[in-house]
Amino acid sequence: MVISGLKKSFRLLASLKIAIPLLVLLTAVTVIGSLFPDPALFSSWWYLSLLGMQGLSLLLVTIQHIPAILKKKGRNALIGVITTHLGILVLIAGIIYGGYSGFRHEIKLIEGEITIVPGLPFAIRLDELLVEEYLKEDYPRMNLDNLPKKKQESHLTLLVKGKPWMSTIAAPGKPAVVNGIILLPSINRLGWYFELIVIDGVGRETTIPVRPWAPPLIKVGGKRLMTHSLVTGETPEAEFFTVDDGVMSSVGVLRKDQPLEIEGSRIFLGRINRYTGMQVYNRPQEPILVWGCILMFAGLVWHFYFRHRDRKREGKRDA
């Protein structure tokens, strides 16, 4: 009973009557999905199930046709078809495997500081971040804020047990790859890390680090203040806001050469360094994807060559 049911399911899924409508359904759903701005739909369980069903159907159709194809005349061309489908299956397998394996961390690196990433065999120190911006005359019609930098090089030292192990440079488009671990700087997550030196009315000095991705609340006198970014020009400056009553309102601008005085306390600008966002990840599925692509493309070329040759010999037309 169970075996007969399985056989029926196999035959149904291995039939082109299912494979083609599934392909049409997948196309239609993808079209509808593209109209929504949020791509979350494409990672929903039912869309992935649809992709999985398509893959399964492809696998079963391929398995079912292999014996017949191997007996057929002109099988060379059909071997190409099988190879192409196997390539697609390997690709799907690689994508699924990639979804469940490997790791990915999104970190921030500050110039001169060491960052430890959990599970990584080395710590990362950003020695220097070289950034060069495009000029307005390079792209007169574009908003420069939306463009990647002309140069964005992260000079890194990797440390093992606190000692320098190796030096490398990473840039967008040219990630550093160390023992299969990829270090890729982010194009748009870079800016300035800075420190504030607060001297209160009785002369006590406090240093407060400001990480723009997590700006601290600073208590000065009775006021709660916040500053989140440093504007660098000829003179670096940071604007301060009060955050009382849930409303942000400006209380002044701190400049490198001009401290800000609030309720008897003076705030100075201390150390300034660049920071960059960086993706640290690996791709254990990469060889699978590469082989999937090779199989798929080789199968296509193989099929086209033999199909064309065989048909010509037989004096028939192509499909």
Next chain:
Amino acid sequence: MLENTELALFVAASGLYLVAWVWHLRGWQQGSAAVTGAAVRVLWAGWVLHVGMVGLRWYRAEHVPMLSAFEFVTFFAMLVIGCFLLFAVKERNRMLGVFLVPVGLLLMLYAAFMSKDIEPELSIFKGMLLQFHILTTLLGYAAWAVTFAASICYLYLEKKEDKNPGLFDQMAYRAAFFAFAFLTLGIITGALWGDRVFGQLWFWDPKETWSFITWLIFMAYLHARYTLEWRGRRAAILAIVGFAALVFTYVGVDFLLPQIHGAQPGM
């Protein structure tokens, strides 16, 4: 000076394409192989100027001329006309020009409205992978333009009860095969480039999603022919649907759906 020469070449090539198309139409209406042959020669002249324009652009820009929207569109037009000239070597295929030359001509018209300024190559655009991605994708698009034009030829000849519309049905299939192979390579190399720059193979950005949809339609076309034995009319209609998807991926997405792909519309 060089800028004006480039513009002159662009205008001259477009003008010759227009003349060639009009002659193609005349040759087709009159059934005159001589007029069609002359149209092909004019088209060759236009294409040589077009190649010269692209070469000059390459020299002036100091990067492969496929990166700005204008460069991308004119390069695409060059490939479309080049594909036709390849088929036009055989006289019996030349009817294809009636429907394929206007595709190239429309692309040139589209490019005419774009900024022709040369901008420096963005640092992330440097490297062979992106160039390979653009080239293979454009070759895939150009090959499908052949499938589209051949399908229209087929439908027309079938309506006229011509003896041999099957020639164009065959041509459509063969071109579709190349289109599928090149678009596959284009999508894969694009994903690899995205991974190197953004750390992610696929974003489901509308351009990517529509490339995937177009790829699915190309795949459906090949499977429909191969397994469902669709020939002639049904296959031709599916090819036209594929071309509509391609045009939407290429142009429609830029104007109708917000996206991150490409620096400017038309890429």
